[in-house]
Amino acid sequence: MNGIFEVNYAAFSVFAALLITEIMGAVGLLIAWPSRSKVLDYIVPVWEVTGTFGAFWVVTGDFAYPALLVPVSAIFTPLLIVFLILWVARGASISFAEFITKRGWLDEAKLFKTYAVSTIVLGLVVLVLLSALVGGQGVSLASGSFSILSWTTAGSVVFIIGTLLLAVGFAPVFFDLSALRPLVLPLAGLGVALSVISYWLMSPALITPWMAVPILLTLAAGSLYAWPRTSRVVTNKAVFLIVLSIIIFSLQSLVYPKAIGQALPIDAVTTSGPMAGAFFSMTVLGSSLLALMLALYVMVAARGPNGPDL
Amino acid sequence: MLTFVRFLFAFTIGSHILLVSTSIALILLISISEFLSIRSHDPVYEALARRLSKVFVISFGIGTASGIVMAVELVGLFPSFMTLVASTGAMVLLYAEVSAFFLEVLALVLYVYYWNSFRDRYSHWAVSLFVVAGTLLSAVFITMVNAWMNTPNGFDVSAFVSSGFKTIAGIEPFAAFLTVSTVSQVFHVLVTTIFAGTMVIGAYFAYWFVKSRDAGEKAMYSRALKVLGAIAIITVIIAGISGSEEMGSLLVNQPLKYAALDGNTVPGTNLPDRFFGSVVNGSYVGGISIPGMQALLARFETGTTNLPGLSQFPANTWPPLLVSTTFNLMTVGGLVLGLFMLVFFVSFIRKRRPYESRRLLYLWIPAAVLAMLVYQLGWATDEIGRQPWIVYNVMTVAQAANTSDALIIPGIIVILFYLAVVPTAFYFYSRVFQKSEKVALK
Numbered sequence: 001m002n003g004i005f006e007v008n009y010a011a012f013s014v015f016a017a018l019l020i021t022e023i024m025g026a027v028g029l030l031i032a033w034p035s036r037s038k039v040l041d042y043i044v045p046v047w048e049v050t051g052t053f054g055a056f057w058v059v060t061g062d063f064a065y066p067a068l069l070v071p072v073s074a075i076f077t078p079l080l081i082v083f084l085i086l087w088v089a090r091g092a093s094i095s096f097a098e099f100i101t102k103r104g105w106l107d108e109a110k111l112f113k114t115y116a117v118s119t120i121v122l123g124l125v126v127l128v129l130l131s132a133l134v135g136g137q138g139v140s141l142a143s144g145s146f147s148i149l150s151w152t153t154a155g156s157v158v159f160i161i162g163t164l165l166l167a168v169g170f171a172p173v174f175f176d177l178s179a180l181r182p183l184v185l186p187l188a189g190l191g192v193a194l195s196v197i198s199y200w201l202m203s204p205a206l207i208t209p210w211m212a213v214p215i216l217l218t219l220a221a222g223s224l225y226a227w228p229r230t231s232r233v234v235t236n237k238a239v240f241l242i243v244l245s246i247i248i249f250s251l252q253s254l255v256y257p258k259a260i261g262q263a264l265p266i267d268a269v270t271t272s273g274p275m276a277g278a279f280f281s282m283t284v285l286g287s288s289l290l291a292l293m294l295a296l297y298v299m300v301a302a303r304g305p306n307g308p309d310l
Numbered sequence: 311m312l313t314f315v316r317f318l319f320a321f322t323i324g325s326h327i328l329l330v331s332t333s334i335a336l337i338l339l340i341s342i343s344e345f346l347s348i349r350s351h352d353p354v355y356e357a358l359a360r361r362l363s364k365v366f367v368i369s370f371g372i373g374t375a376s377g378i379v380m381a382v383e384l385v386g387l388f389p390s391f392m393t394l395v396a397s398t399g400a401m402v403l404l405y406a407e408v409s410a411f412f413l414e415v416l417a418l419v420l421y422v423y424y425w426n427s428f429r430d431r432y433s434h435w436a437v438s439l440f441v442v443a444g445t446l447l448s449a450v451f452i453t454m455v456n457a458w459m460n461t462p463n464g465f466d467v468s469a470f471v472s473s474g475f476k477t478i479a480g481i482e483p484f485a486a487f488l489t490v491s492t493v494s495q496v497f498h499v500l501v502t503t504i505f506a507g508t509m510v511i512g513a514y515f516a517y518w519f520v521k522s523r524d525a526g527e528k529a530m531y532s533r534a535l536k537v538l539g540a541i542a543i544i545t546v547i548i549a550g551i552s553g554s555e556e557m558g559s560l561l562v563n564q565p566l567k568y569a570a571l572d573g574n575t576v577p578g579t580n581l582p583d584r585f586f587g588s589v590v591n592g593s594y595v596g597g598i599s600i601p602g603m604q605a606l607l608a609r610f611e612t613g614t615t616n617l618p619g620l621s622q623f624p625a626n627t628w629p630p631l632l633v634s635t636t637f638n639l640m641t642v643g644g645l646v647l648g649l650f651m652l653v654f655f656v657s658f659i660r661k662r663r664p665y666e667s668r669r670l671l672y673l674w675i676p677a678a679v680l681a682m683l684v685y686q687l688g689w690a691t692d693e694i695g696r697q698p699w700i701v702y703n704v705m706t707v708a709q710a711a712n713t714s715d716a717l718i719i720p721g722i723i724v725i726l727f728y729l730a731v732v733p734t735a736f737y738f739y740s741r742v743f744q745k746s747e748k749v750a751l752k
Binding site (some may be wrong): 047093 | 420
């Protein structure tokens with residue numbers, strides 16, 4: 001048990017869960033623009049929180065693994081810069097789109113679609129990065145480089161397809177699009193199967209008994225949506241986000257105790273001594289503040305008559 | 311390649327602080343306007359706060375994205391520096407900054423998107439204070455990191471340097487919250503940031519006040535300028551005091567930087583303050599000299615303080631002497647802005663309503679350009695003055711930087727992207743504000 005890893009991975013899990021729900025919304029904006037209000041009611045207040053958790057993950061990562069910063073910089077900088085450009089494009093387009101009034105060729109629809117495309121491509125970049133961190137595809141630790149050609153293996157491609165299927169499969173659940181209800185369980189099942197196959201293709205050592213937890217949770221969430229009477233549980237956005245965060249958190253055996261194709265022992269590169277103590281103190285302080293603000297948020301949001309003022 | 315890395319980061323941070331300073335001024339104006347609207351039951355102030363809150367969301371969104379760009383760029387461009395940061399107390403500051411960020415974002419979501427859910431207006435206004443606190447604390451913590459770079463503490467520097475950056479011992483993680491330069495630097499950076507942002511936002515309102523023919527809109531611009539004028543007067547006075555404090559801190563803690571800024575080739579007492587000359591063959595030539603002024607400005611006395619000179623330090627540790635020029639431009643620019651705000655203040659106490667004076671408002675616009683220039687020059691002076699070090703007397707920029715050629719193309723894309731994003735952002739601020747619901751005066 002590595003407490004520092006757990007905190008950093010928990011931050012990642014929440015960030016990834018928020019980003020995945022945004023990607024689901026982004027797909028919805030692209031393919032079903034006329035019924036955008038369901039998607040925007042969620043995305044508009046939340047996209048800034050996603051960014052904050054992204055920053056939280058990056059900073060706790062810097063704090064947790066100081067010895068990794070030089071190799072990470074050498075290996076992933078070009079990929080990270082692409083990520084950054086998409087990140088700014090996403091933030092700029094949605095914040096402009098929220099308040100724009102039509103003038104000339106630029107309007108709300110174009111800006112929200114730019115946001116949607118940037119978010120989806122950003123998600124793909126994150127998946128490339130994650131598959132490299134999990135399986136080590138494309139990464140050369142010896143030369144400190146990353147090659148997209150070497151990354152293109154069956155394992156990493158199936159990983160991306162499986163994850164996308166899961167995201168598309170669960171979009172109707174999150175945004176409660178009951179017309180698409182029959183698609184949820186088959187897509188979720190296929191997504192789970194492909195994801196497990198991709199882990200095996202990356203490295204058979206990644207398949208551990210712990211894998212049963214995310215598989216069962218994912219299938220349970222899909223099954224609950226199959227019946228109208230139980231669907232209310234998973235269509236609650238807070239419940240969905242919590243379950244999704246737990247699913248991602250339970251996938252930690254993919255990168256712990258060893259990451260990058262079992263080549264990097266996490267414990268050996270985790271900060272220790274007084275800095276570890278400082279990490280925990282600051283985490284307790286920051287988490288208390290976050291919990292307080294979230295409680296205030298829930299209190300006010302629950303009191304509001306019609307959701308956010310959009 | 312090292313020059314490119316320096317330029318890329320300088321460009322990014324230069325763009326970022328432009329966005330951030332206006333963001334800080336905006337949230338102050340929003341919070342004060344809402345408070346005044348509740349106190350005076352003035353619907354114009356309420357409309358101002360509501361309209362600006364939409365602008366602030368855009369500003370926050372772009373500022374956040376840009377902040378994440380900086381966080382990741384630091385790892386990509388200066389990995390050895392970030393390894394040192396991540397292994398010492400500076401990292402605790404960055405972690406604290408993220409916590410402040412949480413405070414800001416969650417409070418902002420409540421403030422903007424749930425405005426109508428608050429029955430008690432003071433409760434809603436109180437949420438704006440959380441946004442203000444989060445915004446200001448983010449700025450404070452990041453400035454603390456910069457202060458730590460200027461006067462590093464909380465680890466055994468000699469063991470770190472002598473081991474070739476391998477041994478980081480004697481770590482005191484929380485020491486970075488209070489280095490010897492923290493108080494003076496945070497004090498100065500915070501007030502100048504607020505001042506620069508206030509002037510820029512004020513220029514926008516000044517322009518529209520002069521241009522608009524709509525009485526309701528003019529009333530709104532006038533109120534905004536009244537608040538911004540007050541903030542600018544207060545902050546420009548504090549900026550003068552804190553600037554002097556900052557020089558006093560440099561004198562003690564970074565004497566080489568002090569000598570380079572003031573163009574002191576040799577040490578001494580009662581040295582003159584010099585402007586716009588240059589160092590040639592070890593002597594300061596040209597420009598204007600004001601005898602005895604240096605110690606007066608840094609220590610409020612003359613003749614006894616020992617002032618450092620460049621000759622006391624090895625020439626290979628000197629910063630580029632261009633820093634003297636950036637410092638002079640900053641100082642003179644600051645004085646001009648101080649005079650402008652003095653005129654504004656005098657006009658205000660004589661009840662001449664300077665916030666509605668066309669003459670003063672026309673002058674506000676170039677003053678805002680000057681304020682942003684002075685602000686950027688201040689940042690440049692701090693950074694150039696620390697060269698060749700990234701962490702003073704510990705690690706040079708060359709030792710910290712990633713000089714891989716793979717950075718060039720993505721780096722150029724980042725620069726082009728910022729060139730597009732910053733003006734677009736300001737354009738949208740204006741457009742969103744102008745297109746929001748107008749004020750109808752009874």
